[in-house]
Each structure stands twice: as structure tokens, then as C-alpha cells.
Amino acid sequence: MQPKLKDIARELGVSTATVSNVLSGKGRVSDETRRLVNEKVSELGYRPGGPGRALRTGRSGVLGLVLPDISNPLFPAFAQAIEAAAASSGFGVLIADSHGDPSAQTDAMQRMIQRGADGIVIVPCRGTQVSDLPLAATIIDAASTPGNCVCSDHHGGGRLAVEHLLELGHRKMVFLGQSRRSTVQSDRIDGMQAALSVDARADVVWLEDGLPDFAALARRGATAVIATSDLHALTALTCLQSAGLTVPEDVSVIGFDDLSFSARIAPGLTTLAQDMPEIASAAVAHLMQQLDGAPVPAARIVPMALRIRGSTGPVLKTIPPQDRPIPQQGDLTP
Amino acid sequence: MQPKLKDIARELGVSTATVSNVLSGKGRVSDETRRLVNEKVSELGYRPGGPGRALRTGRSGVLGLVLPDISNPLFPAFAQAIEAAAASSGFGVLIADSHGDPSAQTDAMQRMIQRGADGIVIVPCRGTQVSDLPLAATIIDAASTPGNCVCSDHHGGGRLAVEHLLELGHRKMVFLGQSRRSTVQSDRIDGMQAALSVDARADVVWLEDGLPDFAALARRGATAVIATSDLHALTALTCLQSAGLTVPEDVSVIGFDDLSFSARIAPGLTTLAQDMPEIASAAVAHLMQQLDGAPVPAARIVPMALRIRGSTGPVLKTIPPQDRPIPQQGDLTP
DNA sequence: TTACGCTGATTAAACGATTACTCACCTGCC
DNA sequence: GGCAGGTGAGTAATCGTTTAATCAGCGTAA
DSSP, rough: OOOOOHHHHHHSSSOOHHHHHHHTOOOOHHHHHHHHHHHHHHHTOOOEEEEHHHHSSSSOSSEOOOSOOSSSSTHHHHHHHHHHHHHTTEEEEEEEEEOHHHHHHHHHHHHHHEEEETTTEEEOOOTTOOOOOSEEEEEOTTSSSOOOOOEEEEHHHHHHHHHHHHTTTOOOEEEEETTTTTTTHHHHHHHHHHEEEEEEEEEEEEGGOOOOOHHHHHHHHOOOEEEEEESHHHHHHHHHHHHHHHTTTEEEEEEEEETTGGGSSSOOOOOEEHHHHHHHHHHHHHHHHHTTOOOOOOOEOOEEEEEEOOOOOOOOSSSSGGOOOOOOOOOOOO | OOOOOHHHHHHHHHHSHHHHHHHHSSSSSHHHHHHHHHHHHHHTTTTOHHHHHHHHHHHSSEEEEEOOOOOEEEEEHHHHHHHOOOOTTTEEEEEEEEETTTHHHHHHHHHHHHOSSSSSOOOOOOOOOOOSSSSOOOOOOOOSTHHHOOOEEEHHHHHHHHHHHTTTTEEEEEEEOOOOHHHHHHHHHHHHHHHOOOTTTEEEGGGGGGGOOHHHHHTTTTOOOEEEHHHHHHHHHHHHTTTTOTTTOEEEEEESOTTTTTGGGGOOOEEEEOHHHHHHHHHHHHHHHHHHHHOOOOOOOEEOOEEEOOOOOOHHHHHSSSSSSOOOOOOOOO
């Protein structure tokens, strides 16, 4: 049984109020009593119990994290960063998965409120808008979404990717997305389009339309693929490799989000990383400010960082890919 | 402001006890009063507040999940499964990351207790042993670890991998691990060793010793690589591919854990999947039984499942890899 | 001497929900 | 008519913590 305030008080022959005053440093307590209490507290290993405190103060020290899909490979880094940021503010993190379902999302938020969460960090389902919350909330979404509080500069990330390729001499690219309806992916591709120089061209290909023939795209002159996620970049990279093309000599590949595997493949995947620690601490800080009674702060856009690895390189002027022999072996069906 | 029991009671002119009785179905209440209360409850959208209930009943409806490393790519599937299993039992999930540090692990558990968690699911840091917990706990570790409650049959998974390759005609393999100190990896490799037929051989290679030259291994006759994680299998696969070898024609590759990318690369990665929903629901059920006062149930070993994809195939008898031309291009430094 | 101020600590209420206990009332039976 | 028994609902205590209000004791100044 964990020791209670009452146990400390009883053993010392003082009242619980005095003990509480020592712990909070608020009331008037003599130095001697203070010493005795502190001694007994560490002797018994007392830690104030959450429920009692939460009931009295209305603060639980817990914040909710509602995600559309925990199994998203970007999530580990995100959850870790949020957990670290919350822990450093003395908060715990309650997670919930909405499975991309708006009603499950509402449900999850209700449960967090019910469990006494002081605030919520939410990455909304596609297309849903969070509003009318009876508690502090921080929304992490695309910059273009109304209500967004913190996010990466996806548009800027797209620009950085294209600029990197332009410097390497690439003029014919493929932009690879998964779903047209994803705001984040759209923002990234918009950024890519915006950075194209006048003499450069790009085709946009969506995986939701089916797996493209990457080798054929290369044969038609594309020298680079920018995918909106490392996951799709990896698909492109392995498809190219197993079709006998080499990366980056024949085709350069860039991804997004610097997922766990990106540094551990051959060649290493050049990628645009989100600054997760920064996003997480901004989100938590955003929440803390609201809890302190401040008005909802302005949205915060965190820049993305280009991590150059082996999957991007200069265009080889000598032997254009389309003149090379068509590869014999290959397996394009993953 | 969320409605309280008192609000419902006041609006109906009854006592809070009556309202509580209706909600819990415990006391004696007339059908008429029951109807009125239920009506008002759904009208005001009342949901019992956690802290008050937790304080009174000693149950918070929250369980803690303590992990050694949230950024582990296996974690999303795991957290999702645990969250789903917990939610279906009406529980919330509080996460914490011990960063592989035993003292942080103890700390995290203390915080969960303090926050009123009813139980803890813990994946312990390497080498730590969890004991003397003042609350229900379920430990997920390797089967060989004392105190383990639920885990995958890593040894059996290793056996399945080797048996699959033996059937395909492979007799010279490479077993690829990351760290010798990982119990899970050791169990998997032990299983592999145990399944080798008398005419088959395998080298064990550890990534902690540095990145091996996979093409050289193939040239020396190895026709298959089994990695203890898809992450390492992916490293092997891309190294082989960028060295000009083809998978599975030259070398077959198997991984473990069926990570998010494994089905989305070319060729698709054959892998041994953990049955996450089963493990999670076993873990949560294990916890619930303890909460219900039952003694700690026996450990549960969940079988792993072989998912055959394109990265494994029969040994090509016609042209042994070592007689093929050595590839010209390649980038073995990821 | 009385009043006042200060110190150090106690008392008691409150937070929201649960629950054992009590109570008033009604029905039916002897 | 009185009493047992059942019904429907209220009273009040409780969980652990915080905190406003109070209080006793003491020294000092009027």
C-alpha cells in the first residue's frame, strides 16, 4: 500500500494540512517541522496520489494524444517526442487511435476528457475539423488547415527537395504521392511544383492509382523521383534496383520524414526530416500556455531539414539512361 | 463545464445517490425515475468523471504501457494493438518510454502508479528484471526471461524461417543479428540453428561488428540471409541489390516482424510476423485477470506466422552465384 | 492590563462519485 | 388496528489532497 498524506501526518503527530503545506511550500511551517516532514516523506517514499489531487485541483497532469493511425511509421518518432516533451513538463501521455474514423476521433476525445486529461494534442483525421472543445487543445495538421496550431513546413520541404535536385542537374522528375486527398501530401507536392525552374518538368504519379512502372519512367527520361514519404521512396528505390537500375547513378530518389529504415538501406535515402522534438515541444508548450490561461497562441510552422544521403547524386551526362540496355531481370510486383 | 452527478440530481429534484444508482444499476429505483434519469443523462451528455470515480473506487480505468524504446519500428503495431485491446475492455493507455535505461524504467513505473494506473504492461529494458510491483503487471519479454508473461515464439519463428529455406533447397545461409545481448534476437537465432538439417550450414553475422559485405558472402556460396528484424533484412536486401545481385534469384532474404515497409518493397520481404493482436489481447487479458483477483496466470507463448513474399525463392541450380560475373556498379556504404 | 500582531499549526470544507445505512411510506396479513 | 415486509429514495461517510479560515500562544507596545 502506497503511503498517504495521512500516514505521514500520523507518524509525525501533525495534521495533513501541515504536511501538504511543506510539500507545496505554501503555508507557514517552522523550519524544524519542515525538516521532519521532508525526512519522513523520503523515508516512506511518499508521492502524492494523482486521483485525489486531480479531484481537488482539477488538474490531472495528463494530456491526451489522439492520432488517426498509430501504425503510421511516422508515429514512433512523434509519440516519443511528445512523450519526452510532456514528461519534461511533468505530464503523462494518454494515447488513443481514431483509425481515421471521425466518429471514433470524437469518441476518443470524449474519453480523454472523461479521464480528466488537462489538454489534448490531436492529429485530426483527414477532412475533419476539430472545434468546440471544452478543454485546451493543440491541433497538428497541414498549415493550410483552419485551426492548425503546429506543423512542419511541408511546402518548404517540397521546395528544398526540388532545389537539391536542380543543383544536381536534374530537369525531369517524378513526384510520387499516395493519396490526392491528403493535405500534407498535397502541400509537399505544391512546394515541389513551386520550386521547379522554367526548364524543368515533373510528372505527378499517385500510388492510389496503382504501382507505376518506375523503370519505364526512367526510360522516358526521368532522372529523379521525389516521394511524399520515405515509405513510397523505398518502394520506388527497390523497384528500380530490382529492375536492374542503380540509384543514384540512373535515378536519384528522395523521400520524406526520415523514417527508421532510411539511413539503413543501400544507398542511404536522402530525405526531408521533420523536426520532431521541435514540433513536439512546440505542441506541448502551446498546450501549457492555454492551461496557464493565455489565449490560443499563433500557429507555429517548423522548417524541415534536408538530410542528404547516397540516394541522390548528379545526373550522369555521359550515358543517358534511355540509351542504356534494357535490364533483363527484375521483379516489379512487390 | 461538463455536467456533474449533482447537476442531474438537482434538475430532477432527486439525490445524487439515486442518479448514481440508475447509472450503476445497483440500488432500488422505480422504473419511472430510472427513465427520467436516463433521459436527463443523455440530454446533458453526462459522463462520469474519472478522478472522482477513481478516488472513490480505487480504479482509474487506465493502464500503463512502459516501453524501452518507442522509436522502435515494431512499436506502432504493438501500441496500436494494446490500445485496441485496452479500449475494448474500457481502459485507457498511458505510455512511457524508458529509453533503455533501467532507472528511467523504474521512474516511469512509479509515475504510472502515482497517476493511478490500475496495472502496467511492460516491455523491460535488456537485462532488467521487474519485481516487487505494488500493482498488477504483465511482462512482455523473451520466453527465456524469468517473470515473462506473454511473448511471441521467437525460437519457433527462427525454426520456421530455416525450414522454409530448406524446402527451397538452400543449404548455405547467413544469420544476421544486430546485438548479441538481445535475448529476443538470440532466441530467434537459436531457433534457426536448431532447425538446420545435417547437410546445411550457416554463418552468424552481427551488425554491431560493422556492416558485412553481403555480395562477398554470396560469392562465397551463401544463398540466403535470415535477419532477426525486417530492418536488417532490408539493409541486406538493398545492399545486395545495389551490388548488382538480384533477390531472390541470387540470394533469398527473410526478416522478422513484418514491419510497415516489408510488403511495399520490391521484391516483397518474406518475414515472420508476430501476432500483435493476439499478444496484446493476451497481455491485457492477463492484466484483467490479476485485477479481478485471480493469481498470476501462466505464461503465454504466441506462435509466429511465416508470410511468404517475393524475397525468397528456390536455389537456382543452373548458374551458381559464385560463377556469375562480379557486378561492376554498387554502393555498399549506406 | 489590555489590545494587537505575528507565528506555527489545526480545522474543516471542498472536489465528484460511490455505497452502506437509514427512513418514510404503503400494502397486506393476522 | 397493529405489525411485518417490501419499495423507493435520501443521508452521510468515504476516497486523498488542497486550502481558506481559524485558533492558540507568545511577545510587545499602548
